[in-house]
Amino acid sequence: MKFLFLPAASDIAQRVDLLFYTLVALTGMVAIAIITLMIVFCMRYRAGAQVDRTNPPVGLRWLEYGWTFTPLVIFLAIFCWAAVVYAHFYAPAPGAMTVFVVGKQWMWKAEHANGRREIDELHLPLGQPVRLVLSTEDVIHSFYVPAFRIKQDAVPGRYTTISFTPTREGEYWLHCAEYCGTDHARMGGRVVVMAPAAFATWLERGTSNASLAALGFELFRRKGCSGCHAAGSTVHAPDLAGVYGRVVHLQDGRTLVADEGYLRDSILLPKKDVVAGYAPIMPSFQGQLDEGELAALITYLKENRGPEK
């Protein structure tokens, strides 16, 4: 029965399945009850049948309110349950490993922190919480791993994220779920969940590149970021050591937490979120960095915690 079975290979998959099968049971019972009732009425009250038809009701207020409010209560319960599970997709476990995934007509590129890259494949260690940071170089794509029950669109011009923990070793389908042009159906590959030791070996093998952070540091100097943002610079620009995760106060009174999305916008659209107390003098780097370089730069900023205080 392989063709009717979908493995549950992530922590969230089991929660989703419980919700799914509960809903199947619930809606199945309702559907069977109503269809049975229709069939029984159709047979019992068919024209010509000698049955009691006296005083047919044309509306019963208690019944109408009953079948209005009963579904309401049940629906609200299902809503809450599903919303709680949904929130887990966007709440990474502490110590989650970040992987940058970039969609492109028609392939998926993944970049691990140590600089290992892969195309149309994603290797992950068993039991390790993962947080995917998705972006795209052209149109909207959607990163979909049915066995994990996860799906997240990659949207041009921004980062989106989704978090989960693989819980079963094996190889699983990876698809693009958002229509993206001619070879949409061929955009995909596999996700490989490996034992942590095997994953560590895999990760080290074939890495000729420097780590993402090292690449980012190199870019930080080469693109001239350090000219203003390094400590001791004469230009009045925010010190970026330890910026990731910090609460940032903006010129227009807003505050936000510096995440990948904020760092990305600050590089490409520097006038969008100007830090309080600084003049908006930074030039945009739109068009000068590709998605891979952005990921490297942001990884560097995340890891650059500055001198120990």
Next chain:
Amino acid sequence: MDQKNRDSPYLPNYLTEGFTLRSWLTTNDHKRIAILYMVAITAFFFLGGAAATLMRLELATPAGDVVSAETYNKLFTIHGVVMVWFFLIPSIPAVLGNFLVPLMIGARDMAFPRLNLTSWYIYVLGGIFTVAALIAGGVDTGWTFYTPYSTTFSNSNVILVIVGVFITGFSSILTGLNIIVTVHKLRAPGLTWFRLPLFIWANYATSLILLLATPVLAMTLTLVALERLLHIGIFDPALGGDPLLFQHLFWFYSHPAVYIMVLPAMGVASEIIPCFARRPVFGYRFMAYAILGIASIGFLVWGHHMFVSGQSMYAGMVFSMLSFMVAIPSAIKVFNWTATLYKGSITFSAPMLYALGFVGLFLIGGLTGLFLASLALDVHLTDTYFVIAHFHYIMVGGSVMAYLGAIHFWWPKISGRMYPEIMGRIAALTIFFGFNLTFFPQYLLGWLGMPRRYHEYPPEFTLLNLFSSAGAAVLAVGYLLPLCYLSWSLFFGRRAGANPWGATGLEWQTSSPPPPHNFEHEPHVTRMPYDYQPVR
């Protein structure tokens, strides 16, 4: 009911008013305009159906071997565009709404007869642009025109199709406007709001949506065209735009559009079921309020198409809860239709088979909608075949079944002839069986993770796809049958008489086919709708 000799073939009726093509193309008679619409949407239905047939043929095997990926993408786009804008949206409102709204409320015509004809010409003009795009090589964006693919990346005839849909939108707006004014101003004496048949309520609510939502679609498509032609940055982030803005605007129209398609179908079921159960509809006022409830809450749920799009998690939660809310009035309607059967005296003519089929399929479509409204489940199910199955249960299992039920139910009124009953029942059962065989396996495919809009698929999905394709073949036969025997009955069908079903609606109080101005005397209404006499 008196139906003595009122159906003499020599009585002047709207069909014998003129036989030339010119007399049809210049008519202001709402009944003739309805026929014009019927002919046009039937042509588009079979065009969209042909595209679907080719898609199912391709999907019978996992490899992409029948058509190329590019052609497949164009097929599902044209299937969606044609079925949504050129068949489903005008189907019940523009054909049966046009024909029946004045008759059901005892009016001589629509409020604006010439505007009515204009809206048909606008529809045809929009259709010409769309067909022209098809001949010029098609379009590959999907009917949803998601940006930035549609504005920057697609190399197909996006503008031509957008112009076609844009133009057709105005015919929707004008039809909606016409129905609203007609229902407000032309009701017969004594026909108060709560004596209106539910079909009128449903078309009235639908018209409100047509009027309020369609302009947003027109605006959105204009912006897509501007970005594509002039590179004005609205949706493409490379030009400074936001692709999610497009999705918000598009679904602000396109979710209510689902209710444009299904509310009139609910109206049809609410006419047919009481007639063949010989019994007033159960809970009339709740049914009317439920229609209005669906029409208004339906405007607030668009974001449930975007749970994985990158919109805020909290926005997702709000839209999810509202989506559960909109399911409640739909549930109320199903319960009331079922209760209408209780203590009835039920016969099973073809219209009733379609109506019962509608309730059953709408029930399944609605219940599976709850899965998609549930946030965490939608993450897995959205953009898979589960969604395809869900909305086809609503739009084909629901709306098309109801449309065909309505065509059979009012065929005696429209044509003056009876359709062959046995053939009618065979076709209804064929369609019901073919439909379930086509679309039920798609629920399973979606749960197993088969994404939609796939030209090829992993081999483990073969068996279920094969079932689905086989079902599509049965369904195609089922849809061709009524086309044949209804055409046959136009000339050879038994004469129907004014009221062959013994129904209570005002439309049955005049001869069949009705005279040019509908009624010999203006009717006076003194009773509730569905005033069927109790059967012992």
